[in-house]
Amino acid sequence: MTDFEDLLAFVERETTFATSYYDDAYLDRRVSARMRRRDADTYAEYLDVLREDPDERAELLDTLSVNVTQFFRDRKVWAALEDVLVETADDQSSVSIWSAACADGREPYSLAMLALDAGLPPRDVDILATDIDEDALDRARQGFYQSTRTADIREQLGFLDDPMAYVEQRGDGGFVVADHVKDLVTFERHDLITDDPKSGFDLVCCRNVCIYIDKQYKRPILDTVSASLRPGGHLVLGQTETLPSGVKERFEAADPRIRIYRRLPEA
Numbered sequence: 001m002t003d004f005e006d007l008l009a010f011v012e013r014e015t016t017f018a019t020s021y022y023d024d025a026y027l028d029r030r031v032s033a034r035m036r037r038r039d040a041d042t043y044a045e046y047l048d049v050l051r052e053d054p055d056e057r058a059e060l061l062d063t064l065s066v067n068v069t070q071f072f073r074d075r076k077v078w079a080a081l082e083d084v085l086v087e088t089a090d091d092q093s094s095v096s097i098w099s100a101a102c103a104d105g106r107e108p109y110s111l112a113m114l115a116l117d118a119g120l121p122p123r124d125v126d127i128l129a130t131d132i133d134e135d136a137l138d139r140a141r142q143g144f145y146q147s148t149r150t151a152d153i154r155e156q157l158g159f160l161d162d163p164m165a166y167v168e169q170r171g172d173g174g175f176v177v178a179d180h181v182k183d184l185v186t187f188e189r190h191d192l193i194t195d196d197p198k199s200g201f202d203l204v205c206c207r208n209v210c211i212y213i214d215k216q217y218k219r220p221i222l223d224t225v226s227a228s229l230r231p232g233g234h235l236v237l238g239q240t241e242t243l244p245s246g247v248k249e250r251f252e253a254a255d256p257r258i259r260i261y262r263r264l265p266e267a
């Protein structure tokens with residue numbers, strides 16, 4: 001075993017993070033960032049730090065769990081998604097949406113705000129939001145977001161004409177998602193690699209999770225999400241993600257430039 005593999009085995013054993021799902025280059029980048037912070041020159045040296053310092057184990061776990069997300073991430077996707085929601089609602093009485101790998105909830109809350117903004121009746125919109133990371137899900141349920149040096153919440157919500165209809169501003173500069181938006185979203189833990197598919201969704205967003213995942217797990221993830229869609233339902237990927245062959249055949253491109261696909265009837 002190399003020192004790097006030793007280190008990953010330790011992380012897998014001592015924390016809740018499943019290193020084996022992730023791409024080695026990705027893991028190396030994240031571990032190296034922590035090594036620089038702790039002045040560790042080798043993996044073996046850094047493993048000693050991890051063994052001795054529980055706080056560093058928590059820091060590394062935090063660094064490895066990429067929960068980076070935004071409200072209305074990749075704006076041009078959201079304009080197209082509004083059309084998908086309106087068309088779906090016109091064709092049938094309700095719209096069911098799955099935000100798979102929802103991180104801290106900004107994606108499912110964006111979907112809920114978009115649906116309300118498009119005039120869909122709240123009782124007709126049902127959003128399931130899942131992630132593997134319980135901490136991210138706890139933050140999502142709270143629905144409280146504060147701007148940071150790199151992320152301006154007000155600007156992210158600027159996609160909507162009247163964002164304040166969906167959030168309340170707090171004195172400390174944070175925003176909390178309004179109850180009538182929260183009411184549309186249910187959060188639950190789900191592992192896209194090992195847990196069962198769901199069924200019958202009109203729209204599944206599975207964005208910016210496959211980019212971090214080891215190649216061998218991309219297919220199980222995309223099998224899970226595609227099996228969870230009803231025929232004719234839409235799948236949205238992240239802007240740098242593509243459907244692998246074997247899955248691609250089950251879809252037609254609804255809008256290939258922005259990675260929106262429609263599940264074929266017989267697939």
Ligand SMILES: C[S@@+](CC[C@H](N)C(=O)[O-])C[C@H]1O[C@@H](n2cnc3c(N)ncnc32)[C@H](O)[C@@H]1O
Nearest residue numbers: 067069101103131132133191192193207208209
């Ligand atoms: C970069 S975030 C993407 C958030 C959001 N979809 C977006 O595009 O802004 C990736 C999320 O995938 C989650 N994740 C990683 N592996 C997963 C798995 N096997 N099953 C479900 N979620 C997973 C992580 O916990 C993280 O919250």
